[in-house]
Amino acid sequence: MCGKNNNCSCNFIKTLELILMLQQQGEDCEVQNGCTKPFLGPTTSGICLNTRPINLYTCCNNTLWTLPYTFNGVTGESNVFRIENLDDNCATFRVLAPNPDTTETLFPYVATTDFFTINLDCVGILKCLEDTFVSGI
Numbered sequence: 001m002c003g004k005n006n007n008c009s010c011n012f013i014k015t016l017e018l019i020l021m022l023q024q025q026g027e028d029c030e031v032q033n034g035c036t037k038p039f040l041g042p043t044t045s046g047i048c049l050n051t052r053p054i055n056l057y058t059c060c061n062n063t064l065w066t067l068p069y070t071f072n073g074v075t076g077e078s079n080v081f082r083i084e085n086l087d088d089n090c091a092t093f094r095v096l097a098p099n100p101d102t103t104e105t106l107f108p109y110v111a112t113t114d115f116f117t118i119n120l121d122c123v124g125i126l127k128c129l130e131d132t133f134v135s136g137i
Contacts, residue, residue: 059124069112111136
């Protein structure tokens with residue numbers, strides 16, 4: 001069970017607010033790293049990126065969250081998510097699936113129609129992955 005006094009959830013909220021804002025504006029492209037860099041990007045092809053994918057880990061034992069998805073009739077499990085909404089201490093995420101086009105290395109994920117909402121007190125670690133473009137967002 002996750003506690004209400006998770007001091008990390010405040011930092012998660014600030015980080016997720018920034019990521020959500022960047023995904024909604026998605027315009028600037030420069031080189032920098034980390035969860036809090038102030039833009040999404042870049043790509044060598046000049047494509048503006050629209051997603052900062054993340055992994056979530058549980059607060060109790062730091063287990064990687066993995067959730068089911070269905071994409072084009074194929075079901076699987078993924079541990080890569082995109083924040084879609086933030087409401088106080090709750091966040092809604094979209095499950096991202098691996099791109100079925102294995103020859104496409106620039107865009108490793110595709111958008112699913114699978115979403116979940118979680119209380120951020122249940123999150124122990126938030127890990128940002130490399131910014132990318134996800135079609136269908």
